[in-house]
Every structure is written in C-alpha cells, then in structure tokens.
Amino acid sequence: MLKRTLIALIVLALVAGPLAFAAPAKAQDDLPTSPLECPGEEMAADATMAADATAMAEEAMTYDGGQPVDAPDKAGQDIRVLDLPKLIGIAYFSATTKGMNEAAEELGNVEVVTDAPTEANVDDQITFIENYVTQGIDGIMFASNDPVAISPALRRALEGGVHVIGFDANSEPDAREWFVNQATFNGMAKALVDSMVEEVGADGSVAIITSSLTAPNQNRWISEMLAYSEKCYPDLNYLETVPSEEDQQLAFQRAQELVNKYGDELDGIFAMSSVAAPGGADALTQMGVCEDTVVIGISTPNQMRPFVKNGCAPKVVLWNPVDLGYATVYVMRAVVDGTLLPGATSVEAGRLGTLPVINGSEILLGSPTIFTTDNIDDFDF
Secondary structure, rough: HHHHHHHHHHHHHHHHHHOOOOOOOOOOOOOOOOOOOOOOOOOOOOHOOOOOOOOHHHHOOOOOOOOOOOOOOOOOEEEEEEOOOOOOOOOHHHHHHHHHHHHHHHOOOEEEEEEOOOOOOHHHHHHHHHHHHHHOOEEEEOOOOOOOOHHHHHHHHHHOOEEEEOOOOOOOOOOOOOEEOOOOHHHHHHHOOOOOOOOHHHOEEEEEOOOOOOOOHHHHHHHHHHHHHHHOOOOOEEEEEOOOOOOOOHHHHHHHHHHHHHHHOEEEEEEEOOOHHHHHHHHHHHHOOOOOOOEEEOOOOOHHHHHOOOOOOOOOEEEEHHHHHHHHHHHHHHHHHHOEEEEEEEEOOHHHEEEEEEEEEOOEEOOOOOEEEOOHHHHHO
C-alpha cells in the first residue's frame, strides 16, 4: 500500500511539474521599451507628453533608412510594384492588399502585383524578392516574417535600384527606405493591457499566444506590454508565451492546451495575430469557458464579430489594415516622385491626410482602434 502511494505521489509530481515550474512570459527582444502613462495619469503627464513630442520631432530628423542605388527616375510615370505580405490567404493581408489597390486606382499610375507565400516563411519571401528583382520591378512593399533574415535580400534590391518600403512588420532599418508603422508599439501595448485589465482585473493571470517567435512586430508588442504592465499593473501575472505560427488551427490548439494546463488560474489570453485571436476565441467558445477566460487580441472585425458578441473576446485591438495598405502605396509613390526624402517630417497620403514621420524613417498611420459590441458592426474588413 505504501509503495502504491509513493508511486501515485511521484506520478502526481511529474504531472503537476509543468504547472509548478512554468516559465513566466519574458520580453521577446532586447530593445529598450518606453511604456506610456498609466490610466488616470494622463493629465499629470501633459508635460511629459510635450517633452516626448519634442524628442519625437528631433528624432524624426535623423533618417536611418537605406537608399536605392541609381534608381531610374520615374517621377510621375507609371510604376509596377510588388505587394509582398507575410502570406496570402488570410483576411488581414487581403485587407492591406485591398487598400493598396484602392490607392493605386486613385493615383492612376501605380500597378500593384500581389504575390507571396501561402505560409508565413521568410525563406519563401526571400525567393519572391529575388525573382521579382531579376524579372524587373520598380518597388517592393513587404511585411517581413523575420526582420534580420529578410534584410540581406532587401539590401540587394536597393543596390539594384529598386525602391523598398515596409509595412506591418519591419526589417532592419537600412534594408528599406521607409516603414509604415500601423501604430506605435507602446500605444498598442497600452491598448491591449488596459483592455485585458478591464476584463480580468489588475491581479489576473494571463498567457500569450503569439505568431512565430521571430516575428518582429509581435515581439516588440510583447516587450512593451510587459514593460507597461510592470509600470501600471505590477500584480498582473504572466504565465507563459506560446507560438501559433500564423496558423488559426494551431492557435485553437494552443488555447485548449493553456486552458487544460492552467484551469481556473487562467483568466485571459492575449492573442497577438489576426489568426491567433479567432483561433483562441473559438477554442474558448467550444470549451464553454468564456465566463472564466477571455481573449483580448489583434484581429479584424469580420473575423472576431461572433466572438465579440458572445463575450469570449469582448475587446479587439487593431488599426484599419485597408488604410495601412493605402498609406503604403502613397509612401511608395512619394518616394519614387522624390517628394519624400530623408529628413522629412511628414508625408501626404490621399484621404488619410498628412501622416507624421517618427523614429527616423517610420511613418505613423495613427492610434489603435478598440472594437467592442458598441462599434464592431460599423466596420467591414
């Protein structure tokens, strides 16, 4: 009897081990963070915001992007440019492509060719870049799956006289001319964490389902989220971060695993990509645990509408990806025309008006939007 009891205790210890010693979520890159002010501090932070604005303006003058070598002068002429998202076949990048085509039609002298892998793979993206440079293309608009791995291919494109603009997910700065930033990383982090705390409380326990562990924008958001939480919600407990590789079914599986692993301890899941959020929310819905655990994620209104309305994902944080694609084409046109030069502090972007330059060679689309039951039916993308 004693022997059976000891065996049972050993088995229980082995099963419980991963819970007891689960590694907490950690910052996903080693870049410095800049958490925004906590809720309720906005008025007291006026002076700080003014100082930040001044610093941002000064920083905007320090251009750190690359430049094409002997690019043909095609100011005002027809150009053919490649739209290279992380992958094709998902709603988010279909929306950015829609915006690019809207801008191209509006401008009348831009042809957008959309071509990309069907899976989020940087090696395949590099092959696309090399093929289109060899065939002849005036510009490349990319969203990288890996900021470091994609950079040599982009530098070779610049050396070949091809204009290079990033959107959604950046490369190393000198590997492209400009990057259209959908929202500041610390602004997204604040919106995500504040939304989560409103649902689970400031001392809740949360996990993160990210895209790939090398995806630059997801990693930056996570680092800023952790820094903001440490500043504003020090009792918010991060359990762990798991990847879903831009695969909605894998995100569904990851959410199931997290619920089964942590049970009642898990109050919320941050879902860091447009497919991770519906995958995670669908898993919670089918498991019938939405009263105990919620998803706060980044995705499109059309993908998340049923989960916002059933309460499994009460808040969705995003920008307008149609506008992101639209702005990227306007930036490409301005670069080719020579109206957006290193040192510029803003660029004109059609119906979006004037967009500011930040961080040396980034153009800011705007503030994030939070979709809830109150407004989600106002959007269709």
